[in-house]
């Protein structure tokens with residue numbers, strides 16, 4: 104049964120308000136406001152409780168992280184402390200207009216400057232921009248800076264970026280959008296990059312390698328330093344996709360391994376829910392050699408001997424320019440700042456250790472039940488394969504859909520592409536052992552059902568408000584308008 108719209112729930116004469124009678128002359132709205140007056144527009148008529156219940160019901164139809172476990176690998180759907188949302192809503196922060204003069208928004212600039220300093224400390228890099236709107240946008244920004252770097256050296260022959268076959272789809276897309284060519288590098292059977300393959304592939308036409316660490320199999324690139332040395336020896340740079348930094352906070356600093364440039368996903372690692380179309384933030388951190396190319400403006404602080412004032416530095420002749428209007432998604436920065444200050448260095452490290460512990464707990468619970476094509480130690484996520492269920496004519500998609508009946512969101516499926524029937528599970532650090540046990544039990548029950556009652560899986564989900572959708576059509580032809588039925 105589809106949910107009714109407010110128009111269908113409407114009952115003539117119902118009101119969500121009750122006001123005392125007028126003690127001033129009545130005004131004819133159409134005379135005052137002309138066509139803008141709403142009288143006669145047939146708006147729905149409902150009581151307050153009807154409206155509250157309607158929206159409360161709608162808010163609970165979809166699965167979301169405040170409702171249940173959401174182990175979507177690579178997307179890091181962790182629970183975000185509500186206090187961070189409150190901080191971002193504080194009037195003095197939420198109401199800062201982007202045209203506010205610098206002298207009147209010193210607090211906001213200070214927050215951005217401090218956040219940049221924390222990110223430098225956490226990653227080991229020398230300079231940072233907070234401007235990019237999301238991870239993919241950060242990638243584009245970083246690769247554009249690398250392009251500008253080689254142009255400034257007259258090395259315009261370098262038009263190739265090497266990208267491993269396990270990369271997130273945004274990596275090759277960012278490479279292409281910044282005018283380079285992406286050349287795929289095959290991973291080793293253990294899921295890691297092969298330094299020997301890089302030796303073979305890296306020529307003087309290569310601008311950089313774009314590697315994710317930990318990679319999308321949840322595996323740490325243990326040869327990172329050697330990989331960077333190989334690239335640097337050929338005059339190329341190394342970009343690290345740091346979207347998975349939530350596995351390494353306080354444990355590994357990417358700059359120490361020799362990487363030159365990285366983006367971070369604030370909305371995965373430092374609070375702010377990932378996905379759902381809301382704003383994200385993809386700061387880019389760089390080594391000194393790339394600093395001149397950072398987008399304008401950069402938030403700076405005058406030296407202590409002056410007045411310690413914060414200002415926006417626009418005087419950057421080599422900059423790649425602006426990546427976004429104004430200064431990036433400030434609300435996300437406030438949440439990240441709050442999160443970092445709240446946890447502190449020890450707390451951030453704890454968060455990463457718990458993310459890794461939880462992924463390995465789930466891995467131990469499901470090994471032998473689902474295939475594990477890459478057995479190297481997992482960090483914050485583990486990638487299984489549902490290939491062993493193919494003999495029952497069951498696909499990974501069926502497992503994903505059946506999980507909804509157990510009250511769990513599915514893991515990421517069919518990514519990374521190098522794993523057939525991939526099931527990429529990222530439990531995150533915020534889940535309790537009891538939740539992980541319940542999830543493992545559900546996954547085990549589903550594997551049993553695949554053998555004993557496969558039709559049940561193929562019919563799933565049966566307990567959700569809508570059954571199996573044509574997901575491609577639902578996202579490509581999204582229809583969020585209510586249209587009255589003809590003649591209704």
Ligand SMILES: Cc1ncc(COP(=O)(O)O)c(C=O)c1O
Nearest residue numbers: 177178237238239271273346383
């Ligand atoms: C490894 C990796 N790289 C890049 C991205 C792109 O980030 P965004 O979705 O913010 O554009 C993601 C997304 O989570 C990711 O997991």
